[in-house]
Amino acid sequence: MIDPSEALASAKGAADRIVKVKRLNACLTPIKELRKSLVAQASAAHPSGVLYGMPVAVKDNICTLEFTTSCGSRILEGYRSPYDATAVAKLRAAGALIAGKTNCDEFGMGSSTEHSAYGRSLHPFDKTRVPGGSSGGSAVLVAAGALPAALGSETGGSVRQPASLCGVVGIKPTYGRVSRYGLVAFGSSLDQIGVLGRSVHDAARVLSVISGRDPKDSTCEERDSLRLPTVPESLQGFVIGVPKEYFPQDLDPAVRRACDRAIRLLRELGAAVREVSLPHTAYAVATYYIIAPAEASSNLARYDGARYGPRFDGSEDVRALYRTTRGEGFGPEVRRRVLVGTYVLSSGYYDAYYRKAQQMRALIAQDFRNAFDRGVDLLFTPTTPTPAFKAGEKLNDPVAMYLSDIFTVTANLAGLPAISVPIGRIRGLPIGGQLIGQAFLEDEMLEAAYALERAVPAGEEA
């Protein structure tokens, strides 16, 4: 428990640390506005809240009443939401201090935070590299030690992938565990708010607060908030499956070494580890890059220059207004995905692409159910196929960029919870290992993550 003077010190300290890492371009909120707000929030926050005085930054695609919500896009430049997202309202009610908005790929579409209209975020350990994305700004602020935790969002791995690349913890909860009210929609059947934290404990505390029922989101399950498990002495009784499809022949040998070491430590902690098969994994990225753009093309239809944000004017009629605003307001990756999404939903192509992808999604979800039905509690995989890549390396090759999500998209397609925990360094750069749990059994997943985090020498070369 901390007192009001400590909460105020925490607010000022957070503002100072965010200034120190300004060159990483992780925080989009002007520092003067942020400092003033943090101090006011610390004075107003209720001391009985479980997160009293804890500064938590929020990804720019999650609505906040206080700061702008631009989704990393020109089309929403300067936009202020007239309400707080439920996750943000819950953080405030728990006494947390909203520490500004973080940079991200436009509307969450990207894996490097290079697709932000406000410039790319830099990797905290090597500024020539990307921090991952799309929640790159949140990962950077936590990795740089500016904040203990930040909210991100996931559609295909946008919390876990930057967590892995920056050496922090990233949790994607079960679909329906956290309200999506106020999360700007990208792919509605995939989107979830997640948490990045400097430790499993910090991330789990925030997740526990933002989880639970919400009458404002009909896809949010009627469940109580997540109860935090205790740190286990051992993993005796846990059965952890290692899916062979996540360890292909051409996997970076250093990533394989880091994973092998983590698996050995899980065994030493008492878990039974066995190989399993998820046979449809090879089709996950293709399935995802049909479903997500299809949903995005529909969700982003609302940005037309009439209802939100700036209007790119000079148009003689309303259709031209829509087209000009969208053509100039969306960046290249969003334009590409809107076009691909419109294409796969268009007459003549729907069955070959979208309907088929929906069927593949069912098969991918069934693979997980089969593994869990055979007595496996959790799955362990690499989070990303490589450590942080160079800025610009994949910018002109969308398919190569999409493949950096190869190990994360499956949990989104199946609606399952997953966590990335740092498991070592590769040539000085962090790399994460992923635990995928059963739906709504985040507590089991967190227990194993606590144990793995304590055992693994995350700062050592793999």
Add this chain to the structure above:
Amino acid sequence: MSVTHDEVRRIARLAELDVGEEALPLLAEQMSRILEYVAQINAVPASEGVKPFVPGPDAVRFRPDDVRPAPLAFGPAELAPAFRDGFFLVPKLGQFEDAEA
């Protein structure tokens, strides 16, 4: 799978998106590559019996259908580029403009 410039133009019209002529070659090339990549799912034998998977609650819950004030801190007039008397202001819809679509 090869997407032509005309197809990009047609899809851009459906998506209400201005795409300049100079952007067409790159967009057509990138869309072709993406669509070629995702088409690999057709290698899996058709599984007509498979029910699409949708995560979340089995039944969508509905709120009571009653009129309640919107709990917004401020109204649409402050969000929209142009707003008057409860309406979003836009230019007129061009007559016969849809002939091209």
